[in-house]
Amino acid sequence: MFAYYLDLAARSLKRNKVLTALMVLAIAVGIGASMTTLTVMHLLSCDPLPTRSGTLFFPQVDPNPYPDGPSLPYDMMDYRSAVDLWSAHRADRQALIAHGQLKLTAPQVNLPPLMAQVLSTTSEFFPMFDVPFRYGHGWSAQDDASRARVAVISADLNNKLFNGADSVGRTLRLKDSDVRIVGVLDAWRPSPQFYDVAGGRFDDGQTGDFYGRTEDVFLPLNSSSDINPVGFNFFTCWSMPQSDATLQTSPCVWMTLWVQLDSPAKVRSYRQFVADYAALQKSAGRFARADNTQLRSLMGWLDFNHVVPSDVRLQMWVAFAFLLICLFNTVGLLLAKFLRRSGEIGVRRALGASRAAIMAQCLFEAGLIGLLGGIGGLLLTLLGLWLVRRQPVAYADLVHLDTAMFLATFALAIAASLLAGLLPAIRASRMAPGLQLKMT
Amino acid sequence: MNLPLQPILASLRHHRLTTALLMLQVALTCAIVCNVAFMIVTRWGEVRIDSGIDETSLSMLESQGVKADATPWIHHAEDLTALRGIPGVTAAVAVDTLPLGGSESSTGACASSEAMEAAIKANSIDGQSACAEFATLAGSPGELAALGLKLIAGRDFLPDDYKTGDISAAIISRELAERLYPGAQALGKSLYNGSDTPVRIVGIVDTLLRPYLRDAGINQFTMLWPQLPNDNSVTYLLRSAPRDSERVLKAAVAVLNKVNPQRIIPAKRVRTYTQMRDSYFQRDTTMIGLLLASALGLFFVTALGIAGLANFWVQQRTRQIGIRRAIGATRGDILRYFQTENFLIVSGGTVLGMLLASALNLLLMTHYELPRLPLYYLPIGALILWGLGQLAVLGPALRAAAVPPVVATRSV
Numbered sequence: 138m139f140a141y142y143l144d145l146a147a148r149s150l151k152r153n154k155v156l157t158a159l160m161v162l163a164i165a166v167g168i169g170a171s172m173t174t175l176t177v178m179h180l181l182s183c184d185p186l187p188t189r190s191g192t193l194f195f196p197q198v199d200p201n202p203y204p205d206g207p208s209l210p211y212d213m214m215d216y217r218s219a220v221d222l223w224s225a226h227r228a229d230r231q232a233l234i235a236h237g238q239l240k241l242t243a244p245q246v247n248l249p250p251l252m253a254q255v256l257s258t259t260s261e262f263f264p265m266f267d268v269p270f271r272y273g274h275g276w277s278a279q280d281d282a283s284r285a286r287v288a289v290i291s292a293d294l295n296n297k298l299f300n301g302a303d304s305v306g307r308t309l310r311l312k313d314s315d316v317r318i319v320g321v322l323d324a325w326r327p328s329p330q331f332y333d334v335a336g337g338r339f340d341d342g343q344t345g346d347f348y349g350r351t352e353d354v355f356l357p358l359n360s361s362s363d364i365n366p367v368g369f370n371f372f373t374c375w376s377m378p379q380s381d382a383t384l385q386t387s388p389c390v391w392m393t394l395w396v397q398l399d400s401p402a403k404v405r406s407y408r409q410f411v412a413d414y415a416a417l418q419k420s421a422g423r424f425a426r427a428d429n430t431q432l433r434s435l436m437g438w439l440d441f442n443h444v445v446p447s448d449v450r451l452q453m454w455v456a457f458a459f460l461l462i463c464l465f466n467t468v469g470l471l472l473a474k475f476l477r478r479s480g481e482i483g484v485r486r487a488l489g490a491s492r493a494a495i496m497a498q499c500l501f502e503a504g505l506i507g508l509l510g511g512i513g514g515l516l517l518t519l520l521g522l523w524l525v526r527r528q529p530v531a532y533a534d535l536v537h538l539d540t541a542m543f544l545a546t547f548a549l550a551i552a553a554s555l556l557a558g559l560l561p562a563i564r565a566s567r568m569a570p571g572l573q574l575k576m577t
Numbered sequence: 578m579n580l581p582l583q584p585i586l587a588s589l590r591h592h593r594l595t596t597a598l599l600m601l602q603v604a605l606t607c608a609i610v611c612n613v614a615f616m617i618v619t620r621w622g623e624v625r626i627d628s629g630i631d632e633t634s635l636s637m638l639e640s641q642g643v644k645a646d647a648t649p650w651i652h653h654a655e656d657l658t659a660l661r662g663i664p665g666v667t668a669a670v671a672v673d674t675l676p677l678g679g680s681e682s683s684t685g686a687c688a689s690s691e692a693m694e695a696a697i698k699a700n701s702i703d704g705q706s707a708c709a710e711f712a713t714l715a716g717s718p719g720e721l722a723a724l725g726l727k728l729i730a731g732r733d734f735l736p737d738d739y740k741t742g743d744i745s746a747a748i749i750s751r752e753l754a755e756r757l758y759p760g761a762q763a764l765g766k767s768l769y770n771g772s773d774t775p776v777r778i779v780g781i782v783d784t785l786l787r788p789y790l791r792d793a794g795i796n797q798f799t800m801l802w803p804q805l806p807n808d809n810s811v812t813y814l815l816r817s818a819p820r821d822s823e824r825v826l827k828a829a830v831a832v833l834n835k836v837n838p839q840r841i842i843p844a845k846r847v848r849t850y851t852q853m854r855d856s857y858f859q860r861d862t863t864m865i866g867l868l869l870a871s872a873l874g875l876f877f878v879t880a881l882g883i884a885g886l887a888n889f890w891v892q893q894r895t896r897q898i899g900i901r902r903a904i905g906a907t908r909g910d911i912l913r914y915f916q917t918e919n920f921l922i923v924s925g926g927t928v929l930g931m932l933l934a935s936a937l938n939l940l941l942m943t944h945y946e947l948p949r950l951p952l953y954y955l956p957i958g959a960l961i962l963w964g965l966g967q968l969a970v971l972g973p974a975l976r977a978a979a980v981p982p983v984v985a986t987r988s989v
Contacts (some may be wrong), residue, residue, distance in 0.1 A: 166878075250642070345860075394787065451616075452864075461605065463878055465601060468598055469598045473886055473889035474888075475891070477889060
């Protein structure tokens with residue numbers, strides 16, 4: 138039966154090559170556009186840390202001393218709140234994070250100085266985020282406390298400075314201080330770079346930069362502030378900093394805290410701990426609001442920041458609208474095509490073919506168009522992704538077609554064409570045999 | 578023209594399903610294309626926005642981490658002297674940022690100290706009538722001329738106005754002046770920003786865009802600030818004839834590296850203003866390209882659908898056409914029959930499409946903060962679809978008109 142229907146479908150498609158080509162082309166273009174945008178969307182909205190994300194949380198407090206500040210807590214924390222929460226060690230793991238840039242040179246490496254992106258953090262950053270190491274390892278809690286001049290560098294920087302060789306033990310000059318490399322990361326490209334996400338709700342949908350590469354250099358927070366006390370980026374300030382204020386004492390938020398909580402009970406108790414801390418600070422007169430705290434999960438935090446750029450979403454909707462129009466086109470053309478064959482269908486019905494058989498045959502034809510369109514769509518998807526990779530966007534290098542999306546391309550193409558063929562097939566199968574014979 | 582609608586309507590009723598499908602396709606195309614066109618026009622307006630400065634004569638480069646001492650400005654001044662020595666450079670100034678430069682310092686200020694106190698008390702500048710939040714653009718002497726800005730009132734900064742610390746003079750944009758002092762002369766007035774000394778407005782420029790665009794209403798809220806850039810990182814703005822800019826930039830990198838080889842000049846930050854502007858709007862231009870391509874694609878697919886169906890109908894009715902021709906219908910009658918039929922289908926589609934377009938716009942307004950679709954997009958969209966329908970049906974209709982009457986006498 139299968140081979141017979143296939144033969145019939147192929148014959149029918151061959152009979153009007155231009156029309157077949159048009160239908161296949163329309164499906165291919167619609168599928169190509171949809172799958173390109175869907176693949177980008179899929180890559181940008183997936184879990185950056187699938188094995189760990191369920192246990193990672195982002196606490197927030199509102200250090201604003203004014204009661205009518207913003208209704209939601211700031212996306213980052215002030216130094217004191219962050220360090221208080223961190224040093225309480227109430228979570229299974231916790232890491233403080235601050236960002237900055239430092240001028241970097243490598244002695245005995247003949248390269249001009251460069252401005253390195255520096256992530257200042259604490260020792261548990263690496264085990265908590267399951268960061269892979271190529272050489273060496275992270276630093277210890279002891280190094281955090283003793284303000285050790287140690288650094289972990291990214292694979293990119295290691296390639297650039299040391300051609301990928303084991304650089305553990307070598308020295309980097311950051312601003313005016315020497316640090317010793319203790320670890321080199323392996324290729325690590327969480328997408329998005331979740332631990333840097335903040336302020337997404339103010340970005341007006343232009344969030345592509347959340348998908349950038351990791352920082353070049355990772356330093357213990359204390360060492361980093363010794364090397365350059367003013368070298369941190371701040372997020373915002375709730376009042377004008379005094380001219381002599383250090384970042385640590387300034388009315389500004391510039392640090393984040395990530396915690397790992399391994400069970401729902403621990404999440405509950407940590408939530409309570411953060412609330413208690415805020416209440417304590419309120420009674421001490423430092424906070425205006427004790428109730429303005431949050432403990433978002435990693436994925437919740439990404440959602441809250443709308444990390445997927447709005448343009449990517451818009452492109453996906455436009456592409457699916459395009460596919461929809463292509464499908465309407467196919468429905469119309471298939472309908473016309475099947476109805477024109479009413480004579481042939483009448484003969485088959487008169488010779489004993491059941492309605493189901495006619496319908497199956499029509500759907501077979503539609504499915505074959507879908508398969509051909511799927512092949513074309515796959516090629517167009519590859520072309521589309523190649524074009525996306527050439528765009529100057531932070532996530533360009535992430536874009537590729539994975540197995541799931543490869544299969545989804547064909548599934549979508551065939552499902553779409555079967556859907557398009559359904560109505561025409563039903564119409565064709567309802568024809569009365571006698572009538573059609575008479576008309577011919 | 579004698580064209581009875583009756584037979585056309587009867588025929589369309591006979592092909593209810595096909596007709597409805599085609600109408601729906603036209604309607605969806607109309608709805609989507611109207612909104613896509615509106616998005617294109619909106620974005621195009623943003624991309625074409627006037628920065629107020631003489632863009633083509635400007636180029637720039639960034640220098641980072643000069644020397645670790647307390648007075649970076651002294652080094653910037655040395656750099657500027659060296660840059661002015663490059664042949665072809667007519668002006669060189671140090672700035673912190675530029676219109677459409679991306680990174681922006683903004684501050685709030687009020688027209689009166691009472692308003693500022695009220696704003697401080699409320700801990701927010703928003704909603705205070707005589708106050709505004711605006712971008713500040715700091716630069717070294719000569720910035721106004723280097724940017725090619727035109728004063729509409731007042732004067733340029735005097736050498737004494739330039740300081741590295743608190744400053745007391747400012748030049749503001751016309752729109753900011755109108756916001757802060759509605760209906761009054763802003764020139765000579767004082768601005769209160771919460772610091773001890775108010776800032777006097779010494780000049781007003783017509784147009785000066787922010788480094789980072791927000792809403793149309795506040796994109797021009799800018800202030801030129803005679804504050805000497807005193808950070809380790811600085812942008813040098815060079816003015817030269819547009820054709821010299823590439824050469825000037827190359828020479829500038831060499832000159833700066835000679836003055837101080839320890840600095841970092843990121844290669845990506847050595848560029849003309851036009852290049853910077855293009856990269857600022859790169860996202861939008863890509864999006865415009867994609868939207869344009871999809872709008873054209875939609876038209877194309879719809880035209881294909883119309884042509885495909887018309888073709889089938891012509892084939893299906895060859896015999897009837899022959900009969901009509903045999904009993905006296907002219908070629909023109911047959912041609913007009915198909916054209917009218919198409920016109921009716923597309924009309925039905927566009928009426929529905931205009932409703933759908935408005936509905937889709939409402940949806941986009943809530944999800945993408947798109948403004949309301951101006952109503953004139955709807956008839957334009959309808960006209961284009963009518964034209965497109967007629968164009969698509971022309972081929973099949975001509976083929977129909979060419980059917981000879983003798984077909985009527987043949988059995989199929």
